[in-house]
Amino acid sequence: MVSELGLFQLSSFCALIGMTLGWRGVMTKFSGFYDLPTAWSQVFWGIVLGGIYAVMGDGLLFEPYYKTVTINENIMYGGLNIFSLMFVALFASVASHLLLRRKRVRQGGSQPSSGWALGLAIGGMTAMVLMFRMFEFEGVFSFVGLMNVGLVALIAPRADALITSRHGYLMLQDRRWGAVLRSTFWRASLLVGLYYVVFNPIGWFFILPFVFLANPSAEKWIWESVPKEGRRRLRRIWAEQARSLTADV
Template sequence: MVELGIPLWQLQIATSIGIVGVWIGWRGGMSKMIGFYDLPTATRLLLYGFFSGALYQFLSSSLVLDPIWSGTGLPIVESLLLTFSFSLLTMFLLTRQSVRVLNGQPTAGWTFGLGAGSMLVVLLIYRLITTTGAGFLTSGFGAPSMLFGLLLAAIVPWSMAIIASWQGWNALEGRRFKPAIKAMMLHTTLLFTLAIGLNYPWILPAIPALIFLGQKRADEVWFVAGLSPRMKQEWIRLQRTGIATGVRAVAADEESE
């Protein structure tokens, strides 16, 4: 039997906190798009995010985070290769026909990032619980670690959602490879910030500041870019009245008919 290092119920709590990040990022990030995004595709990409995030957090731990925390080196090359592969995977998933048919790349990217980010949060909380002597702000299972975990759940999935949504918007505009390189740099920066932030949490407030800027851009440009002219007019009208309609279920070219 595989030894987890902690009781199963503690791992379940860590996982639950990570998934809370999905709710925070979904409600906080896409609240203005209720009724205007492709819900089935967004849900499917969320599941892809969970699966991809499980692999991503494992590789992030073994290749990037653990070497930094143990003081054995600064794995820049490994982190760049890992995040570039993840960015290419993101772009591949967001350019599939099932996503493109409803111009759902930005919102699908958002939910994919939420799923992947929540899995990364599970890893970070697990390390907080099990790691001693690494100089983390808090360690062991207790209220301080859980509160720190909730903070991470509020910012990490949201950050990765913004990056993936930005990639989706670029895919919608016909740009693929260059945005993947930029996304690689963003993911690498996020990983190093989190690695250092567990020891020096005073650098973590930089992430919410960037979330604010990214969210503003998503609301004004990325999400709206996938709407047809008629749907865009309806969206603007409903934002003024505060009323939302049902989930969008037809392709963009059909909406104009």
């Protein structure tokens, strides 16, 4: 039997992989043109906030849900307490909003990029706690079980990054209340989906389309974090790269 320390290390390692892969792509594409130090500081705060959020979700939502499912095996979805669900999701969204309202973030207009970094860390901590629970289940080291764990590690950080980055983008548009309410709705939906797929992996067919549809918009949100001078430089770089590719052909 694997010790709890070993399971914790394994779940932490998987969560770090998911966070690293979530950083690649949209954040590396604009690397050097947004406020990177501020984004990295948001990772730290995201780990702190994400740890509290994940523990709250585990105690108030997952444990009661787990008991409901395991007591009656005929129940495919026992449901989550709607008040606890909205409280946990609202807590994370309001806390994220306050972190993205910090003077350092607002001065640089880096809410979307800082939101992506913050969301990656929040989602990573959520995935870590959830995977720790999953590793305690019998049969988790089967093909389906490991695939389910892998999807949690990859999707949870990216999905929360999409939610928080859009939150930051809406803040730039002076839609603060809308940002909090939308983030609360999507974060609650994500929690419901993640807890559901722990016992019913078929639920990924409902989660993945939303992530894939929202992912292309992330570049638009991060683009708003790039200063005007940086945008001009980026356009010149991309134009030069396009010309060099055309010349090579």
